[in-house]
Amino acid sequence: MISQAEAGPRKVRVAKKLVVKDKSPVSSTKNLSSKFQNMSIEDNSDKITPEYVSKLKAPTSGFLCPLTKNKYIQFKGFKIRDVDSGEIFYNVSDPTDPEPFDTFMKGVDDSYRTLHYEFSKNYLKGKHIGTTVEFATCPEAIPNFRMIERHYFKDKLIKSFDFSFGFCIPNSRNTWENVYEVPKISSSLYKEMLQNPEQTCSDSFYFINDKLFMHNKAYFTFK
């Protein structure tokens, strides 16, 4: 089991609950909410396929599916380490049982799925990085669970992951560590990434039977 992070918060869901920046201010919130109603994102998210997100060339401007679509997975831990040096860049773990799956998304807002990470700059120098996610699953079996993650720097794709977990056992607790070779980056890009907090970001898309049910965003700062 992943141990509790030294200074990490106990609950992953509130790990980095920061205010979502409003990048494109709209004249009034009333306007915005009526706009959303017309868009009917619930319907649109059914059309988001793995093929579609695999072709994305830049971060999405918003979330491609409503929060309430997720009744299946609750994240319980994240860990990022340098496999060669053993340095741990990030480690949070929540050993508690998952909340009821049909209600846990009620009352949460987009800050729930917007994560802000701050890593040591050694992260960019690492040769092999291991990222671990831990998640609990709902009381029903999940037939075909798949994750696609797109990483960008300044709206340019730098890395992409596509992993099929396949079957998940009912009420299970699972981990996946992905150990990958970090692409060598030039010293100028290294500098640029250091100097531009939150310009390195990712979209994570989660599918069951190729249907999108969860979309998270992460923003990275290196120090």
Place this chain on the structure above:
Amino acid sequence: MGLLTILKKNKLKEKEIRLLMLGLDNAGKTTILKKINGEDISTISPTLGFNIKTMELDGYKLNIWDVGGQKSIRSYWRNYFEQTDGLIWVIDSADRKDRFELCKKELLSLLKEERIAGASLLIFANKQDLPSALSKDQIQEFLELDTIESCHWNIQSCSAYTGENLVKGMKWITNDIRSRIFLLD
């Protein structure tokens, strides 16, 4: 550009090796997985689902699936058979007699499964650091491994606690898979 990408992708796909690690509860599957990956093994709790490791080894992508061994979970093992290139069966070499019987029964029923029949089979005789551990030869005889004809197999004594022989076993199974599947490369 498109075709090249497709070719490259297809080639890469073929170079993915999928290993499935099974065995009774408390055999040491998760400890093995963590130890070969240089992780802390001081606090490991029973796996109530799966632990997957994806890693690059000699240019090949290796996916190792460690699925929990508790009785309630064993009935789900079959959901992980598909596309398995190698099966790693882990044994607590210092286990009780009745557990050895159960271990034999579970292994034999796995070997009857069509979907993993051709997979390379590595048996880790784990916990050799314990004084009461049976030797690899004793286990080989008890499990009647010599009667297995459906697949390539190998038994390796090891200790997940000390790390002894873990890499040796992993090397055998990946090499065996490679020579079977990638012969035409």
